[in-house]
Amino acid sequence: MTESGRDRLRELLDAVLDEDHATLADMAGGAYASPFHFNRRLRRDAGEPPVAMRRRVMLERAAWRIAGGSSVTDAAFEAGYESVEGFARAYSRAFGHPPSTPASGHWLPAPNGIHFHPPMSLWVQSTEQRVNPITEHLVRHDLDDTRTLLDLAKGVPADAYEAPLLPGMQVLGFDGPDESLAQLLEHQVATKEIWLAAIEGADLPPAAGRDPATLLSRHDEVAPRWLATVRDLDARGAWEDRLVDALCDPPESFVMASVLAHVVTYSAARRQLARHLLLRHGVVVDDGDPITWLRRQRGEE
Secondary structure: OEEOOEEHHHHHHHHHHOOOOOOHHHHHHHOOOOHHHHHHHHHHHHOOOHHHHHHHHHHHHHHHHHHOOOOHHHHHHHOOOOOHHHHHHHHHHHHOOOOOOOOOOOOOOOOOOEEEEOOOEEEEOOOOOOOOHHHHHHHHHHHHHHHHHHHHHOOOOHHHHHOOOOOOOOOOHHHOOOOOHHHHHHHHHHHHHHHHHHHHOOOOOOOOOOOHHHHHHHHHHHHHHHHHHHHHHHHOOOOOOEEEEOOOOOOEEEEHHHHHHHHHHHHHHHHHHHHHHHHHOOOOOOOOOHHHHHHHHOOOO
16 A cells, blocks of 8 residues: 555545545545546545545534534535535435434444544544445435435426326335326335334324425435435344234234335336326436446546
8 A cells, every 4th residue: 555655545545535625636636646547546445436435424524523512504514515405415315314313423334444533533444344235225326316306396387297197007006006296206205104104113104295395305304214224224134024014904024125125126116107207297307327326426427
């Protein structure tokens, strides 16, 4: 890791985390390297793209600051976010709960064991307990993509939003019809609400509106809880645990791994159908490819 007695990786990490280096070009300039070579070297030596590493470590620092009494607003701007709302969404996606909820710790899953260490240092953990990256990517992509579709649906007129343009469509037998954009998106959100109620032993959620703004609010409440639940199951190796769901009549037993597969499978089907309807309503929408999503998350686009 050294060149002529220099700790080059340490210098690269310093460039990533410098307060004034908000972009890949800034980081590379601080390390006296081209953006291409800087990105390639960090990915090789640290196993993580520099933009993604900076975002993660800044969120870890923000969690530590909030736990110490800092306001969410101060933590958001210190972490380089332009708005508190954007910071809150990123924090919720990363930690599985909003910044208003106390964190049990400020470290996030990392491929290299490199974490923020207060007050302004790094800690390199020798044996990182990692969340399975496939599980993490599938769940986070589903949640982010659902939010994108809900946001786009706000531009669809109410009558078109409720129009049954897919007559006879029913993705899952016991869920009811998926003939309209409204029904597809409502099922996207309600599925996670219902499964979390079963897992947490809570009552079924009360009936609520399904207009895009209401569904977006419901999604933003349930998404971090769903992510936190999946991460907990993964960290404990509890995928073979069984849930005996008393909310079913009669009660039914489910293996937790099959629950995750069930949710991800039918969610993917409904997201692509929702894209089809958005296009029919004249809304420009991407193809929802998780490859593209991951590249954006890592700052590679």
